[in-house]
Structure formats: C-alpha cells, structure tokens
Amino acid sequence: MTAGERPHLASPTAAGEEFLAGLQADYPLAKLTSFKVGGPADYFASAKSEAEMARLVRGAWELGLPVFVMGNGSNILLSDKGIRGLVIRNMCANVSYAETGDRLEIAAESGAMLPRVGHEAIKRRFYDLVYATGIPGTVGGAVMSNAGAYGWCMADSLSWVKFLARDGAIQTLPAEQCELRYRHSRFKDTGEVVLAAGFTLSQRQETAKAAELNRKRRDSQPLTLPNAGSMFKNPPGAAAGALIEQAGLKGRRIGSAQISDKHANFIVNLGGARAADVRALIELAQATVKEPLELEVQLAGDWT
Numbered sequence: 001m002t003a004g005e006r007p008h009l010a011s012p013t014a015a016g017e018e019f020l021a022g023l024q025a026d027y028p029l030a031k032l033t034s035f036k037v038g039g040p041a042d043y044f045a046s047a048k049s050e051a052e053m054a055r056l057v058r059g060a061w062e063l064g065l066p067v068f069v070m071g072n073g074s075n076i077l078l079s080d081k082g083i084r085g086l087v088i089r090n091m092c093a094n095v096s097y098a099e100t101g102d103r104l105e106i107a108a109e110s111g112a113m114l115p116r117v118g119h120e121a122i123k124r125r126f127y128d129l130v131y132a133t134g135i136p137g138t139v140g141g142a143v144m145s146n147a148g149a150y151g152w153c154m155a156d157s158l159s160w161v162k163f164l165a166r167d168g169a170i171q172t173l174p175a176e177q178c179e180l181r182y183r184h185s186r187f188k189d190t191g192e193v194v195l196a197a198g199f200t201l202s203q204r205q206e207t208a209k210a211a212e213l214n215r216k217r218r219d220s221q222p223l224t225l226p227n228a229g230s231m232f233k234n235p236p237g238a239a240a241g242a243l244i245e246q247a248g249l250k251g252r253r254i255g256s257a258q259i260s261d262k263h264a265n266f267i268v269n270l271g272g273a274r275a276a277d278v279r280a281l282i283e284l285a286q287a288t289v290k291e292p293l294e295l296e297v298q299l300a301g302d303w304t
C-alpha cells in the first residue's frame with residue numbers, strides 16, 4: 001500500500017457493503033482536534049451509545065478496516081495525510097452518580113467529558129477529581145493515558161474499566177489490572193476500545209480549588225492558541241519544558257507552528273500550521289535536548 005492509499009478490503013459481503021454505505025467518506029478531522037491540524041478520515045461515523053460504538057468497531061474489524069476512536073482530540077497530532085480506516089467520534093456521554101455512605105460511585109460512558117464529571121463530583125462535595133477539571137478530554141481518552149495533573153492521576157480513583165476486546169467481546173477489568181502508570185495504560189498497547197469507566201471517590205476535604213488550579217493553568221500555559229497539551233513526558237527528575245527552554249528552543253518556529261514562548265513543553269498552532277511543522281519541532285527538540293524526550297502526545301494517522 002502506498003502512502004495515503006486506502007487499505008484494501010477483501011471483497012465485502014452485501015452486509016459489508018451496507019456497513020460501508022452507512023459511513024461518511026473523506027471526512028475532515030482537523031476541526032475535531034485541539035491542534036486544528038491534520039487530514040481527513042477515509043471513513044467516519046459518530047457513536048452516541050455503547051451499542052452503536054460496539055456495532056461500528058466490530059463491523060470495521062470484520063472488514064479488516066483499522067479503527068481509530070476519537071475522544072475530544074486533545075492529545076493527538078494528526079498527520080496531514082489523515083487516517084486510513086474508520087474514525088469513530090465518541091459521543092457516548094451518559095454518567096451516573098450514586099452516593100453510598102462516605103463514597104461516591106461514578107459510572108461514566110467513555111465519551112463523557114472529564115471536566116464535567118469532575119465538576120459534578122465537586123457539586124456533591126467529593127474532591128478527588130478537582131485536578132481533572134482542567135484536562136480537556138473524554139473519560140476514555142483519560143483512561144487511555146492515565147491522565148493526570150498536580151500529582152494526581154486517573155489511577156487514584158479509577159475502580160473499573162469496561163472495554164471492547166479484540167475478539168469483539170465486552171469485558172470489564174478492575175483498575176489494578178489496567179497497567180496504569182505514568183501516562184500509560186494497557187489500552188495504549190492492545191487497541192481495545194474503552195466503553196465506560198467507574199470511579200470511587202472518597203475525598204471530602206477540598207485540598208485544592210478547581211478555580212485556583214485552572215487559573216494556574218491559564219497563567220502558565222498557552223491556552224488561547226490551538227495546542228495538544230504537554231508534548232513530552234517529563235523525564236525522571238526533570239521537567240521537559242525546562243529542558244527545552246534550557247536548550248534555547250522556547251519560541252522557535254517552523255512554518256506556523258511554534259514551541260510556545262509561554263511554556264516550552266507546549267507547541268502551538270499560530271494559524272494554518274501543518275502537522276509536518278509540528279512534527280519537525282518535535283524532532284528538533286528531541287535532537288537538541290540531551291535527555292531522551294518521550295512523546296506524551298499521540299501521533300495519529302498516516303505518517304509514512
């Protein structure tokens with residue numbers, strides 16, 4: 001297959017043809033990402049329920065079509081060539097909250113926005129997810145990378161994850177079996193699709209206020225320009241942003257992409273940037289900084 005070419009599908013059955021006919025072709029994706037860059041999806045669909053998500057994923061897998069689940073698009077750098085296969089926009093956003101004595105049990109579909117879940121918990125005077133009110137992603141995207149901030153992360157309150165396994169079966173695992181560590185979960189390696197997650201909250205003391213943490217973000221991060229959050233994981237004992245700044249790269253520009261002059265672990269789109277410009281800045285930082293810089297943002301799509 002040459003770059004940008006659609007995957008070859010073994011002649012689809014009538015049911016397969018019908019499945020493909022229900023999808024949108026050549027769907028522009030840049031507007032669905034926080035970076036506002038990247039090319040189209042070969043095929044695109046939105047899922048508003050778990051059943052619809054499962055039907056779409058299984059249908060694509062049966063046809064040999066790669067699947068990419070798009071949450072809020074806030075942790076991806078999408079290639080200018082776009083994504084081969086089916087992109088499913090996750091709009092499954094039901095959440096239930098049950099107070100049981102001194103605990104709050106939350107069951108959230110994976111397309112629910114994390115800040116909303118965090119604020120709903122605060123309304124009920126549970127403060128475990130205060131840190132998460134400034135992370136602009138879905139529950140599924142956050143579980144995928146064990147998202148975190150200010151010393152807390154998903155693993156602190158996640159109790160279970162329901163997902164679609166590669167054989168198409170729906171499974172549930174306790175959080176302890178999800179291999180959650182710094183910006184990592186098993187789902188990064190397996191290609192399984194997160195359908196829902198459970199959280200058990202118990203923190204009744206408001207040790208940090210959401211408004212204060214989020215003001216801190218606005219003061220230190222370039223939130224007025226399109227970006228995808230921190231580009232690199234912090235190497236042990238160091239801050240990636242400080243290392244990039246010390247290497248003299250703060251403010252460096254390639255095309256319309258720039259290593260932010262406000263926070264050097266952010267790359268911003270100054271307007272009309274290409275994914276290739278962002279990638280070139282990533283490679284420049286990795287080549288210039290002595291310590292290895294591992295990507296936190298996910299490269300998505302066709303980078304051949």
Ligand SMILES: Cc1cc2nc3c(=O)[nH]c(=O)nc-3n(C[C@H](O)[C@H](O)[C@H](O)COP(=O)(O)OP(=O)(O)OC[C@H]3O[C@@H](n4cnc5c(N)ncnc54)[C@H](O)[C@@H]3O)c2cc1C
Nearest residue numbers: 071072073074075137138140141142147148149194228229
């Ligand atoms: C301004 C800003 C600030 C940020 N601050 C933080 C922060 O403090 N801490 C932090 O950890 N992150 C931060 N991020 C990054 C990002 O918001 C988080 O990683 C978030 O959890 C990503 O969720 P998403 O729904 O946007 O995922 P997406 O970007 O849509 O997807 C990310 C990856 O997860 C996969 N994925 C998404 N949903 C599913 C699913 N249901 N099943 C299987 N795979 C799935 C996608 O295929 C993709 O590979 C920030 C981003 C921005 C733009």
